[in-house]
Amino acid sequence: MHVLTILDHPDPNSFTAAVARSFNMGAESVGHTTELADLHAEGFDPRWTMADVEGEGPDRLPADVRLEQERIDRADAIGFVFPLFWWGMPAMTKGWVDRVWSWGWAYDQLDDPEKSLQRPRTGVLLVPAGARSDEMGELGYRAAIETAWISGTFGYFGFAHRELVLLNGSKGSKTRREALLRRAHEVGASLKAPI
Numbered sequence: 001m002h003v004l005t006i007l008d009h010p011d012p013n014s015f016t017a018a019v020a021r022s023f024n025m026g027a028e029s030v031g032h033t034t035e036l037a038d039l040h041a042e043g044f045d046p047r048w049t050m051a052d053v054e055g056e057g058p059d060r061l062p063a064d065v066r067l068e069q070e071r072i073d074r075a076d077a078i079g080f081v082f083p084l085f086w087w088g089m090p091a092m093t094k095g096w097v098d099r100v101w102s103w104g105w106a107y108d109q110l111d112d113p114e115k116s117l118q119r120p121r122t123g124v125l126l127v128p129a130g131a132r133s134d135e136m137g138e139l140g141y142r143a144a145i146e147t148a149w150i151s152g153t154f155g156y157f158g159f160a161h162r163e164l165v166l167l168n169g170s171k172g173s174k175t176r177r178e179a180l181l182r183r184a185h186e187v188g189a190s191l192k193a194p195i
């Protein structure tokens with residue numbers, strides 16, 4: 001498969017960037033090809049502006065959005081790697097999703113998250129989070145995120161299989177971080193083909 005990894009972190013030496021590299025290495029270790037979209041390094045503009053409003057429809061899309069969609073066209077699987085910010089996506093990832101997965105290209109029915117216009121793809125979210133997993137489970141954050149992202153957003157985009165991998169304790173010890181990087185590698189090496 002061809003795997004597109006979307007990285008959202010401004011620091012190439014961050015843990016989040018290391019997760020993206022580990023995930024890609026895992027994917028390559030079993031023969032997949034990989035492509036990294038490093039949104040900060042590439043200067044992607046996440047703001048949804050009048051150009052997006054006026055660009056609705058395939059022939060009038062802003063050029064930067066069209067380029068992102070061409071990367072998606074090439075991909076069989078997509079890995080999102082971003083840190084959990086305020087129990088949600090950081091602004092860069094949020095804006096990329098808002099702008100790139102556009103109405104008329106990704107989906108056309110807001111009442112049916114399983115009716116995407118896109119071919120089936122595998123989608124994996126690798127999300128470093130400072131909080132512990134028991135804390136997130138007890139307070140309902142994990143269920144809230146899973147519903148919004150996995151049942152909601154990524155259904156409209158045709159992701160089948162789709163999986164949320166929370167990398168809890170990302171600010172923890174070196175040992176903890178190394179274990180999380182191994183987990184990211186395993187996820188890359190065990191990607192399922194889209195249904």
Ligand SMILES: Cc1cc2nc3c(=O)[nH]c(=O)nc-3n(C[C@H](O)[C@H](O)[C@H](O)COP(=O)(O)O)c2cc1C
Nearest residue numbers: 014015016017083084085086087128129130131170
């Ligand atoms: C603005 C901001 C908001 C954050 N919000 C959360 C949060 O809601 N839940 C959480 O578990 N961690 C939160 N964190 C911690 C980050 O998820 C953590 O710093 C990140 O996973 C570490 O990755 P890095 O070392 O690559 O930056 C937040 C961090 C920042 C800077």
